[in-house]
Amino acid sequence: MKNNEQHLASRRNFIGKSAAAAAGILVAPSLLRATGFPNIIRSYGKPxxxxxxxxxxxxxxxxxxxxxxxxxxxxxxxxxCGISAVELMGDPAESFAGKPESTIDRRAMFGLYGKQRRGEELTDDEKKQMADMQAQSTAYNKEVAAWRATASMDKFAQVKKMYNDAGVQIYAFKPNAFGKDNTDAEVIYGLKAAKALGASHVTLEHPSDDEQTLRLGTLAAKHKVSIGYHGHEQQTPTLWDTALKQSKYNGLNLDLGHFVAAGNTDPLGMVKAKADRILSMHMKDRQNPEHGKKNLVWGTGDTPLTEVLQLMSEQKYKFPGTIELEYEIPEGSDAVKEVQKCVEYCRKALA
Known part of the structure; x- marks a missing residue:
């Protein structure tokens, strides 16, 4: 009986303390702010x-x-995928903002471009398909340029809020707006959209054109948004040097996998040498030229992914490591499942 009374007293004490804590949530927000409790509530269940x-x-x-x-x-x-930061391609945000819809088969176009980048010969049918898509793309780009001239930034701010509310920060934006054929007005539009999305930088393929990197770096400086130049197999340790001298707003969107596939033998040395100018870095596992340059499941190629992740942690580098899924998706899987595997690889590498 005595044990029963003690149990009831303990239970009443627990309920009383719980009620007091609940009341504290209602009446003492300043105390909770001091302890960081609202941040815990807001971040609960988010990636x-x-x-x-x-x-x-x-x-x-x-x-x-x-x-x-x-x-x-x-x-x-x-x-x-459990990811809380993103490099956003142009289409999702621009479509949300009202960009005219394209009838071009983007997946087919990406596939053909990928084949060309790998140095594979296109069939006659593929060449015709590519020519047709390029003609469609030229006409469509003119339509998009006209839309961009009057596009409001409000919709991009809404995308930022939607992503932030879900626990995702947009750190880079990659619209097709920074090429040599794009007007200054389109470049400025892209920089403003990036800023509205909360991105620190935009990304694009390195144009291998000093006048273009000077033009972009100058416009970027005016709008306080950096330019991250991406590289494929044209990457060398000195590819970015001229652009970096032209403007402090020019930086690297290094691709470690492509860097290895290009035959460069010291990818970690490259990261160390350029760390202060790397805005973000794409990660994939490619083979070196001796082994065939293929894109492989993470951990099976020649790209030192584990080592670079550990280097980033040890040196406290602030730039994001960006997963880019480019290996062939296995039968029965999908892109989300494969990106999840890449995330798990990173977690193990950084454990």
Missing amino acids: DSMINGVQLGVITYSFRSLPDQSAEATLKYIVD
Whole structure:
């Protein structure tokens, strides 16, 4: 009986303390703010891909094989992967903002471009298909340029809020707006859209044209948004040097996998040498030229992914490591499942 009374007293004490705590939530928000409790509530159930000081992100190009490319669906893919930071391709945000729809088969176009980049010969049918798509693309780009001239930034701010509310930060934006054929007005539009999305930088393929990098760096300085130049197999340790001298707003969107496939033998040395100018870095596992240059499942190629992640953690580098899914998706899987595997690889590497 005595034990029963003690149990009841303990239970009443627990309930009383719980009620007091609940009341505290209602009446003492200042105390809770001081303890950080609201942040815990807000972040509950949200993705977190900051691992041992390394901000892991993903480029939404990784989800190109999935049918729904809307901003909302893309956000779900990112969250389902447990990722809290992203390099956003142009289409999801621009479509949300009202950009005219394209009738071009983007997945087919990406596939043909990829084949060309790998040095593979296109068949006659593929060459005709590519020529048709390029003609469509030229006409479509003119339509898009006209739309961009009057596009409001409000919709991009809405995308930022939607992503932030879900726990995802947009750190880079990659619209097709920074080429030599794009007007200054389009470049400025792209920089303003990036800023509205909360991105620190935009990304584009390195143009291998000093006048173009000077032009972009100058416009970037005016709008306080950096330019991250991406590289494929044209990457060398000195590829970015001229652009970096032209403007402090010019930087690297290094691709470690392509750097290895290009035959460069010291990828970690490259990261160390350029760390202060790397804005973000794409990660994939490619073979070196001796082994065939293929894109492989992470951990089976020649790219030192584990080592670079550990280097980023040890040196406290602030730039994000961006997952880019480019290996062939196995039968029965999909892009989200494969990106999840890449995330798990990173977690183990940084454990």
